[in-house]
Amino acid sequence: MSSAQSLLSSVFGFDRFRPGQAEIVDAVIAGQNTLAIMPTGGGKSLCYQLPALCRSGLTVVISPLIALMRDQVRALQEAGVAAGALTSGNTEAETDAVFAGLEDGSLKLLYMAPERLASSGTARMLHRAGVSLIAVDEAHCVSQWGHDFRPDYLRIGALRQALDVPLAAFTATADAETRVEIVNRLFDGAEPQTFLHGFDRPNIHLAFAAKDTPRRQIMNFAAARKGQSGIVYCGSRNKTESLSAALNEAGHSACFYHGGMEAPDRRTVEARFQSEDGLIVVATVAFGMGVDKPDIRWVAHADLPKSIEAYYQEIGRAGRDGASAETLTLYGPDDIRQKRAQIDESPAPPERRMADHGRLNALLGLAESLGCRRQALLTYFGEASKPCGNCDLCDTPPETFDGTEAVRKALSAILRTGEYFGTGHLIDILLGKETDKVRDRGHDALPTFGVGREFDRRQWQAIIRQMMGRDLVRPDPDRHGALRMTENARPLLRGEDTIELRKDSVAKAPSRPSVKM
Ligand code: ADP
Ligand code: ZN
Numbered sequence: 001m002s003s004a005q006s007l008l009s010s011v012f013g014f015d016r017f018r019p020g021q022a023e024i025v026d027a028v029i030a031g032q033n034t035l036a037i038m039p040t041g042g043g044k045s046l047c048y049q050l051p052a053l054c055r056s057g058l059t060v061v062i063s064p065l066i067a068l069m070r071d072q073v074r075a076l077q078e079a080g081v082a083a084g085a086l087t088s089g090n091t092e093a094e095t096d097a098v099f100a101g102l103e104d105g106s107l108k109l110l111y112m113a114p115e116r117l118a119s120s121g122t123a124r125m126l127h128r129a130g131v132s133l134i135a136v137d138e139a140h141c142v143s144q145w146g147h148d149f150r151p152d153y154l155r156i157g158a159l160r161q162a163l164d165v166p167l168a169a170f171t172a173t174a175d176a177e178t179r180v181e182i183v184n185r186l187f188d189g190a191e192p193q194t195f196l197h198g199f200d201r202p203n204i205h206l207a208f209a210a211k212d213t214p215r216r217q218i219m220n221f222a223a224a225r226k227g228q229s230g231i232v233y234c235g236s237r238n239k240t241e242s243l244s245a246a247l248n249e250a251g252h253s254a255c256f257y258h259g260g261m262e263a264p265d266r267r268t269v270e271a272r273f274q275s276e277d278g279l280i281v282v283a284t285v286a287f288g289m290g291v292d293k294p295d296i297r298w299v300a301h302a303d304l305p306k307s308i309e310a311y312y313q314e315i316g317r318a319g320r321d322g323a324s325a326e327t328l329t330l331y332g333p334d335d336i337r338q339k340r341a342q343i344d345e346s347p348a349p350p351e352r353r354m355a356d357h358g359r360l361n362a363l364l365g366l367a368e369s370l371g372c373r374r375q376a377l378l379t380y381f382g383e384a385s386k387p388c389g390n391c392d393l394c395d396t397p398p399e400t401f402d403g404t405e406a407v408r409k410a411l412s413a414i415l416r417t418g419e420y421f422g423t424g425h426l427i428d429i430l431l432g433k434e435t436d437k438v439r440d441r442g443h444d445a446l447p448t449f450g451v452g453r454e455f456d457r458r459q460w461q462a463i464i465r466q467m468m469g470r471d472l473v474r475p476d477p478d479r480h481g482a483l484r485m486t487e488n489a490r491p492l493l494r495g496e497d498t499i500e501l502r503k504d505s506v507a508k509a510p511s512r513p514s515v516k517m
Helices: 002-009 023-031 046-052 065-080 090-102 115-118 122-130 151-163 176-186 214-223 237-248 265-275 306-313 333-345 350-367 373-381 404-416 423-431 435-439 457-469 487-493
Strands: 034-037 058-064 083-086 109-112 130-134 167-171 193-196 208-210 230-232 255-256 277-282 298-301 323-329 400-402 471-476 482-485 501-504
Touching: 002 023, 023 034, 023 046, 023 373, 046 058, 046 130, 065 083, 065 109, 065 435, 083 090, 083 214, 109 255, 115 122, 115 151, 122 151, 122 255, 130 151, 130 323, 151 176, 167 176, 214 237, 214 298, 214 323, 230 237, 230 255, 237 255, 237 277, 237 298, 237 457, 255 265, 265 277, 265 306, 265 423, 277 435, 298 306, 306 350, 306 373, 323 482, 350 457, 350 471, 404 423, 404 457, 404 471, 423 435, 423 457, 457 487, 457 501, 482 487
Parallel strands: 034 167, 034 193, 058 109, 058 130, 083 109, 130 167, 208 323, 230 277, 230 298, 255 277, 298 323
Antiparallel strands: 400 501, 471 482
């Protein structure tokens, strides 16, 4: 029964499975439909390559990245595995070899770009070839709300039905909406065996701070880590240049990096960062894809990242060597406004913009988390965990107040309007604002109308953000981000539970009496 285990060492050269891999491999070998969510670098490809060798017949692998397919095929061939790819980058000889392997049944793994599925010949060809498993890499490409949407991924569901074989989907994108879309589109709504593993990076210390004196906050953070390699992410190109100058001024060795630089200049920075000790790179999000430096000791965000996924990816560049690493993420009201505006002004369809607002909300919930940050982060990714002892909130728990009454008022506004409206309109109702929309819907007649005047708009936003962060309410992707109550909120609504909210983010606005308008 150790054939998977023995292939692991004989073909792939690994002593043992990484956490999570063995369960996924077992399920795929057993022919179950599976969805595996693992972070980038977690070792997803093994989870379909190894089962492909254990199962009879051909495994077809759908992947959007031609370069990556070619690398994997080369590595497999070097390990003695009969693998091939059909991509636009093929030489004639490569394509001939693939068809010969399909013909005589020797091919075990066939990589294919999704565009191939558009041709009617492909399904027929795969049918004849005796496909026994479909593996889908980067399965989130099927999500129309995501940033990597590939329309041809929508053909995979039909292929699975036509071939009537199990499907194993892999992705590093863990948010719940994307997962639902993957299940709907690839598995026709029938829940696959789902695995989610390995998102925790326990050696990275997590911390957020409200922007107070932002430049000084970053300078202090860097000063306490002088001589260590670090990255500062900034929201604008200008800021990377000015902050880099300030760091050099303060005696650090720093340089800047952004997408507006000439390619050779960017290569120079990348090469310096890789080889020099203690260099700080002040960069936009353009920096990082090609960075493979294990001993980055810290990552700071001078501005709020775009989403919880982006945050996770960016801080995840620190401490790849497993030694302790530190992070600091600053956030302020300007960030929130700017990010919201960027989303609203993007040319994306409305559903996608609402989903982006949801991802931003999740990050804001994390920024204002009450308990352990890592626990909140991993909960978002669907991974259970205990308080970590390695984040700012485990170090120093925040001040809180009894927010039960406020939360009940907000829940009541949500329920009395049929869980059909977003934050802005709900706050209008709580504040008793007679907007056109409020009047048109008759919401000025609700008992909830105007019951929340003890807080202002900003404070209600903070309260509702915290409610999202605790998963009491969720933006509904099917209703353009309307807030819906979750089951977690029921005990509160029934008066069986109370809730503490963070004080700092709901601090009373200075001298603003609650006047009627
Ligand atoms: P992903 O597709 O999840 O980003 P890969 O499948 O490319 O990740 O794997 C990332 C790296 O981890 C690769 O270099 C791979 O060889 C290595 N790896 C995968 N599984 C194991 C294992 N069980 N033991 C050691 N290294 C592994
Ligand atoms: Zn913690």
